[in-house]
Amino acid sequence: MSSLLVRDVTVGDRPGRAVHVADGRIGWLGDAAEAPPADRTLDGGGALLTPAFVDAHVHATATGLSLTGLALHGAGSLRAAVAQVADHAGPAPTGTVLGTGWDETGWPEGRGLTRHDLDAVVGERPAYLARVDVHSATVSTALLDRVPGITDLPGYSPDGRLRLDAHHAVRQAAYGSVPPGQRRAAQQATLAAAAALGIGSVHEMAGPEVSSAEDLAGLLALAAGAPGPRVVGYWGELSERGGLDVVRELGLAGAGGDLFCDGAFGSHTAALSTPYRDRPETAGNLRFDTGSLVEHLRACTRASLQAGFHCIGDAAVDQVLAAVAAVVEELGRDAVRVCRHRLEHVEMVSDAAIEQLRDWGMVASVQPAFDAAWGGASGMYAERLGVERAAGCNPLADFVDAGVAVALGSDAPVTPLDPWGGVHAAIDHTTPGSGLRPFDAFDAATHGGWVAARAEHPEGPLSVGAPADLALWATSETLSAVLAARARPTCRQLVVAGDLIGDPR
Known part of the structure; x- marks a missing residue:
């Protein structure tokens, strides 16, 4: 020994x-x-x-591709973003151009990228450029041509700016084209970056719309093959579609993670109870019917498996909790509590919903960097939701004060791997009274990740x-x-x- x-x-x-x-x-x-x-x-x-540290929400391959490839987070204009794409694509004239991180909300041109912008610099190459929230993307004509039936899917737009099912389909095609060697190098880059930042564990939020089961299996094998950060794997796919089979086959921590019940505020796809302020014709989208969520939760709870759900808007949070309530009624509160089901992001949530999270022993897996990037009276949240609704987003203090288990993550590559930054953002929330006390924030970034994975030591991490x-x-x-x-x-x-x-x- x-x-x-x-x-x-x-x-x-x-x-x-x-x-x-x-x-x-x-x-x-x-x-x-x-x-x-x-x-x-x-x-x-x-x-x-x-x-x-434990980063409780990561996408390792996409993060590594951003670390080693085209990251547009710093592009301050449409012109600058197009120039970055051109500079990146020029030295390697073959293969799919992959990028992420562009955010048009502050661009002087007043619009985002279109496929015509991409076609002008990548020509006949397939290109996929995810918006910063990774819930919409702009793609080139060549990539559109690779996805049969794309024009019939919800969220398709002829200008190449895709949302909803069209975006999920084209993202699968784009990342499916990454060769194994590049995929492994990307995963290695993510784990190395995490280790350098003092991150001892990452929760990999995989799923059929994010990455393949083969991608997840490769990451788990990579982490097991050499000393480095632990990888805690999750698979976000409904039980009726075979999601639990993948969980059991790979020995994963849970059947959840990025099981997309809705989208994101920035892409106008997070599901709201009332419409967006800047696009009053839409209130976002719920992706599943409640019955499917009930069936998934029932299957997970009966198997004592942890379920997890991506839910950002209040309508999505309420839909998931309505499904949990049905399973509590059927199988009992104790059976649900022992599973410690997770809600990922859970940005817009009512006081009543917070009480339900506490009563049912659920986890709030949150990203304080979202508030740091998009909160405040002049931020993207306020633009999308209005100042009053925006101020209620990410109520971190309310979770902790209510006794809800909280774990901090980055959602990398949406925001960078930055554990100290996440802790400080949790403390310095843009809404007064919504931030965490310093030691609560640090605990949520360390011990909270173990609690979220149902693996904590009863006396604490030290x-x-x-x-x-x-x-x-x-x-x-x-x-x-x-x-x-x-x-x-x-x-x-x-x-x-x-x-x-x-x-x-």
């Missing part, structure tokens, strides 16, 4: 501490002077040691018997000081299951 001693570290706000790790778990912690011997020693030199997933930071400050200063210390060393990941920095 291999052992590791991490000595002379500050744990929380207590300096001069040490943690002894045996067989991948914490075996002892206390004063450094009293530490037992170990096979290996990592001298912290007084640096801060914390639980490793206790005897807990998995030894730790991060050593290049700062001598206490955790309280780091949080107060909104600092972003560099990860000196990541430890996952007692293994030192990479070279110390």
